[in-house]
Amino acid sequence: MSTEDSAAPDQPADAPEELTDEEARAHLGVSSGTGLSKKRTIIGAVVAIAFLAIVFWRVIPQIGDYSGAWDTITAMTWSDVTMLVIVVIIYLFIYGWPFVAAVPGLKYKNGFIVNQSAFTVSNGIPGGGAFGLGLQYAQLTSYKTTPTAATAGIGATGVWSVFITLGLPITGIAGLALSGDDASNYATAAVLGLAALALVVGLFALILRSESTATKIGQFGDKITNPILAKFGRGWRVDLTSMVLSLRHDIVSLVRRRWIVITVAQIAVSWSQFAILYAALVAVTGHNGTVPLLAAYGSWAISQIGIMIPITPGGLGTVDAVLIGLLTAVGVSAADATAAALVWRAASYVPQMAIGLICIFYWRWQERNRRLAESDAGANSPAPVNPSEGDANEK
Numbered sequence: 519m520s521t522e523d524s525a526a527p528d529q530p531a532d533a534p535e536e537l538t539d540e541e542a543r544a545h546l547g548v549s550s551g552t553g554l555s556k557k558r559t560i561i562g563a564v565v566a567i568a569f570l571a572i573v574f575w576r577v578i579p580q581i582g583d584y585s586g587a588w589d590t591i592t593a594m595t596w597s598d599v600t601m602l603v604i605v606v607i608i609y610l611f612i613y614g615w616p617f618v619a620a621v622p623g624l625k626y627k628n629g630f631i632v633n634q635s636a637f638t639v640s641n642g643i644p645g646g647g648a649f650g651l652g653l654q655y656a657q658l659t660s661y662k663t664t665p666t667a668a669t670a671g672i673g674a675t676g677v678w679s680v681f682i683t684l685g686l687p688i689t690g691i692a693g694l695a696l697s698g699d700d701a702s703n704y705a706t707a708a709v710l711g712l713a714a715l716a717l718v719v720g721l722f723a724l725i726l727r728s729e730s731t732a733t734k735i736g737q738f739g740d741k742i743t744n745p746i747l748a749k750f751g752r753g754w755r756v757d758l759t760s761m762v763l764s765l766r767h768d769i770v771s772l773v774r775r776r777w778i779v780i781t782v783a784q785i786a787v788s789w790s791q792f793a794i795l796y797a798a799l800v801a802v803t804g805h806n807g808t809v810p811l812l813a814a815y816g817s818w819a820i821s822q823i824g825i826m827i828p829i830t831p832g833g834l835g836t837v838d839a840v841l842i843g844l845l846t847a848v849g850v851s852a853a854d855a856t857a858a859a860l861v862w863r864a865a866s867y868v869p870q871m872a873i874g875l876i877c878i879f880y881w882r883w884q885e886r887n888r889r890l891a892e893s894d895a896g897a898n899s900p901a902p903v904n905p906s907e908g909d910a911n912e913k
Contacts, residue, residue: 542665544764546651546672590802590857598801605797606865609790610873612783613637616678619776619783621663621671628661631877638874641867657881660888670772673765677722678784683825684715686788690819694848697812711823725766726773736762791866792818795841798861803854809845817844838863 614630658668736759824836845855
């Protein structure tokens with residue numbers, strides 16, 4: 519085995535049994551033929567486009583100012599653009615680390631390809647989540663990661679992404695309060711958000727604590743969820759117990775050993791994305807006086823809850839509308855708030871989509887070359903000699 523791309527971690531005493539490829543795919547809910555449903559993709563695309571049209575052509579004009587935003591953007595200096603480019607490069611570099619943190623032994627280059635590819639699929643294709651999981655698994659195993667380590671890394675990064683998304687609005691409300699802005703209107707939301715985060719983290723900790731506790735939590739979830747689904751009369755049913763136990767099996771050992779580095783990597787990604795927004799705010803509002811850092815952070819962090827609304831990929835449109843509204847609430851003009859949101863979206867979305875596409879094509883090219891090399895090696899290897907045939911020839 520080549521050590522260059524090897525990602526097989528040392529096995530600790532509490533490591534779960536190795537999964538087969540078929541078992542790992544079953545845990546992730548993907549198959550070797552996982553692809554995009556044409557019908558679902560078309561429906562999802564139509565819904566997403568209609569929603570985006572409503573948000574950008576009806577909602578945002580009520581709180582923002584497109585014409586003023588364009589004037590502000592065109593007035594940006596080369597130093598403003600240079601600063602934005604530097605911050606975007608830093609963000610893209612940091613974005614390569616989550617899978618490196620979650621898959622011990624994975625090279626940075628390979629982790630970068632996996633995460634950037636996943637971003638492009640998840641944020642560029644409506645309903646592309648299942649396809650994205652399948653792509654992540656295929657890429658990780660192509661880098662000599664074991665099926666067990668691949669499912670653990672994918673599961674841990676997914677869970678931690680949810681934790682960060684739930685936690686950001688809470689830190690945002692704290693940021694607004696510390697900046698001197700009146701955050702009393704968000705007090706109820708802060709309490710509810712903190713309670714939701716505490717509940718999710720608490721349940722997760724109990725799931726990791728023991729298999730029997732995880733089983734009880736899954737069974738309790740089945741008792742609540744399936745009667746509700748049965749009311750729709752379509753035979754819908756979920757097996758949360760099996761899902762919870764699969765999740766625990768996949769990530770319990772990894773999380774116990776590496777939860778700190780996984781957390782740091784995920785927070786760094788989020789905060790580096792905020793740095794892009796703040797650089798955009800400085801660029802478009804510098805002539806009017808830049809909004810205080812904590813107020814800007816609070817506005818951005820609260821708006822990230824829009825990612826949880828699964829209508830458009832990556833909260834496109836939803837997050838933008840909330841962000842513009844919050845920025846205007848802390849004193850940014852409608853034109854500057856709209857300009858900053860549009861520059862932030864373009865700077866953090868367009869380059870990453872392009873790089874993700876390049877990563878996908880590069881990985882496919884790598885795989886094609888690897889398979890061709892293996893095929894050529896097999897064809898050129900000498901055929902095994904049958905000992906009995908050798909004896910017969912000597913005679």
